[in-house]
Amino acid sequence: MTRALNVPGIAYGGDYNPEQWPEEVWAEDMRLMAEAGVTMVSVNIFSWALLEPSEGTYDFSRLDRILDLLHAHGIAADLATPTAAPPAWFFVAHPDALPVDRDGRRLSYGSRQTFCPSSPAYREAALRIVGELARRYADHPAVVMWHVHNEYGCHNAECHCDTSAEAFRAWLQDRYASLDALNHAWGTTFWSQWYYDWDQILPPRATGAVPNPTHQLDWRRFCSDALLSLYEAERDVLREAAPDTPATTNFMVMYNFDALDYWRWAPELDIVSNDHYLQSADPESEIDIALSGDLVRSLAGGPWLLMEHSTGAVNWQPVNRAKNAGELRRNALAHVARGADGIAYFQWRAAKAGAEQWHSAMLPHAGTDSQIWRDVVRLGADLRALAEVRGSTTPAEVAVVWDWNARWALELPSQPSGELRFQDLVRDWYEPLWRAGVAVDFVRPDADLSPYRLVLAPSLYLVDDEGAANLTAFAERGGTLAVGFHSGMVDANCHVRLGGYPGAFRTALGIRTDELFPLLPGETVALSDGGSGTLWSERVRLEGAEAVSSYTTGPLAGVPAVTRNAHGAGSAWYLSTRPDPATLAGLLDRVRAEAGVTAVRTAPAGVEAVLRRGPEADYLFLINHGAADATVPVAPGAVELLTGKPVGDSVAVPAGEVAVVREPHRS
Incomplete structure (x- = not known):
């Protein structure tokens, strides 16, 4: 059974919230959507309070008119379940469904996603409204896709209440089966943390010193799974009513969000969708667009949908800058280039009230006499011209390893350096590939690597045995593998791999490190190739590898900094520091030349x-x-x-x- 999106060409539109406006405005919306070339809109995302004004009492009359109006004007509907924003009456009836933060404060309703993901009352109420929607609109001709919830985990990725604690314990029992296995995995002999009863285990709430790292890591895994179970429950209700209609939910693969393990989520979506917003402080945000797009395409295994981005400024950063001339168009088409078969914005019409009133939209406060509107109309024409691109794929010879477990573990407290940021380290390596026009996929550590010539692991602090064996076998079979510092250090339980660093990759890399020398902010070390390193250094000893460059200053002067090892039929490189951008670009050029990787096309800088x-x-x-x-x-x-x-x-x-x-x- 296929569940493809029944919208021709590159879908175009945004979140449509007509309930925020008098009904006489809707006719103008239809006229202007036609002018802009809109083909699909997301509706009903935050309408729970209007659909169910009191428990078990429903009013679908407004939504009926909205969907009928869209269908009459040839605009498809991505119909959302409104479960991201439960109504006030629900929390009055079920105050225990409100989330609790790690300091023990129960939060109040009055915004969105103010619910505990493990709350039985929330799940029951959510599935009830989803069931009503599914039965009513399963066969509506406007509905081409189900939009489940909205941005899972955006504001409530964690809840530390007693209900969550009980759910966490059940998740742990399923994972470990016995307390002995859990105590071993968590290393609870340290600091007298041994557990004798499941009920003794709590979420990692605020405590006086550093919490157990494996406890924290399993908590992150649990929180991702708890929200995934809510998605699956809603999706299954929708699928029962409309087996052929695809279901999606909007991921948030962007710089500042890391709450969910999207490798686990992606296989559960019929169509992978993503929201992406620029960071105003990023002077080259086009690189983040490319990285995000490549990662989402890799999660999807092919084309995907951009469910939200902005025409101009957002409203939630310290300073929210407008986009420069042509930037709206370049951003959108860059997403299409990276595999997006749909382009959508938050939102269609800029709100005049509410928390997001200063968030840009397709139809801004200034109306049609505005540059944003002219750009929106032009983009609609562009996407019509690109209709034949839909469904095409992106071949790549380079894979970059990305793992949410490794990201979570790396950024736990009490690392050798608190300056380590997973996404910064990955972007360091991605950026020169982007500048060189090299196509990149992202992969899990245990992925099929046979399509690739070169595999890069810029930051893989945590890797399980299967993933480590998979990556080293890639080099053994003739591939080129490059590994960044502080990788392979701990196993799936966050236990240090003994015998010398970099742990799981030591043999394949032909080196051994006995001590780490992280660098202070602003501190640098000189390298023998004329470059410099920051953030990190290690006392590396060659055990079969050759030194490509060495440290020439500091306590490690004369010690190898970058190494290469012949491993099986291939090779394995190691970077024990964070080279300056020019030096890193030169190293990666050398590595990919060895691997036989070429650019998509030679193009001028920029x-x-x-x-x-x-x-x-x-x-x-x-x-x-x-x-x-x-x-x-x-x-x-x-x-x-x-x-x-x-x-x-x-x-x-x-x-x-x-x-x-x-x-x-x-x-």
Whole structure:
């Protein structure tokens, strides 16, 4: 049974909240959506209080009119379950469903996602309203997809109440079966933490010193699974009523969100969707868009949907900057380049009241006489011109290892350095690949690595035995593996791998480290290749590997800093420090040359080149982030899709603009 999205071409739209406006505004919405080229909107995301004004009493009349209106105007509906924002009456009746923070404070309702994920009362009420929706709208002609909940874990990833504690204990019993196994996994002989009864185990609430690291890690795993079980429960109700209608929920693969293990979540979605918002403080946010898009495409195993991003400023950062000229278009088409088969915004019409009144929208407060509106209309035309790109894939020869367990473990307290940030370390390695136009997939440690020539593990502090064996076997079979510092150090239980660092990878890398020398903020060490390192250093001893560069200053002067080891039919590289950007780029150029990895296309600096491959043609996306016009060579017989014009042996990409070129397949 296939559950594909029944919307032609690249879907285009956003969150539509007509309940926030007088009904006479709706007709104008339909007219302007047609002008903008909108084909699908998400509706009903935060409407629980209107649909169920009191427990068991329903009023679907407004939603009936909204869906009928959309269908009459040829606009598809991504119909949401409204369970991210329970109504006030629910919390008055069930105050114990409110979440409790790690300091023991029970939070109040009055915003969104103010519920305990383990609350039986919440689950019962949520599934009840979902069931009513499913039965009523399963066959409505406007409904092409179910939008389950909204941004799971955005505000309530953790709840430390007694109900959550009970659910956590049940999860632990299922994972470990016995207290002896749990005590061993958690290393509870340390600090007299041994448990003799399951009821003694609590969530990692505020305590006087550093909590047990494995306790904290299992808590993160539990919290992700608790929310996943809510998604699965809602999805199953919807699937029973409408077996052929796909279900999704919007992930948040972006810099500052790490609450959920999306490798576990992705297989449960019919269509993977993502929300992505720029960080105003990031001077090159286009790199974050690319990294996020590649990661979401990898989670999806192919095309995906961008469920939310912004036309301009958001409202939740310390300073919320507007987008520069052309940035709205470049951002959206960059997501398409990385595999998005749908582009949507929060939201259609900018709110005049409420917590997000200063969040940009497709139709801004200024109305149609605005640059944002003109850009929105232009983007709609662009996406219509790119309809044939839908369904095409992105071939890659490089895989970057990404693991949420490793991220959670690395950023626990009491590391050798509190300056370690998983996503910063991954972006360090991703950025030079992006600049060079190299296609990248992201993979789990235990993924099938046979499609790749080069596998990079910039930060894999925690890795289980299966993942470690998989990565080292890749090199043994002839692949090129590169590993970043402080990787392979602990097992799945967060126990240090004894015998010397870097633990699980020591043999494959042909080195042994006996002591770590993290660097203070601002401190650097010089390297023999002329570069420098920051953040970290190690006393590395060669045990079969060769030194590519060494430390020349500090207590480790003369000690290898970057190494290469012939391992089986392949090779394994190790970086024991954080090289400066130019040095790291040079090293990765050398590593990928050894692996035989080439760029998608040679392009001038500032021009992002991305390839999507369809069954009959290649689609080359060229996004000029620079201030100078650029020219990029293309294959004979190419056509630029945004203009519909044939091009010669090259295509011009003006500063700040985008070209999408259809080419015959290259061998």
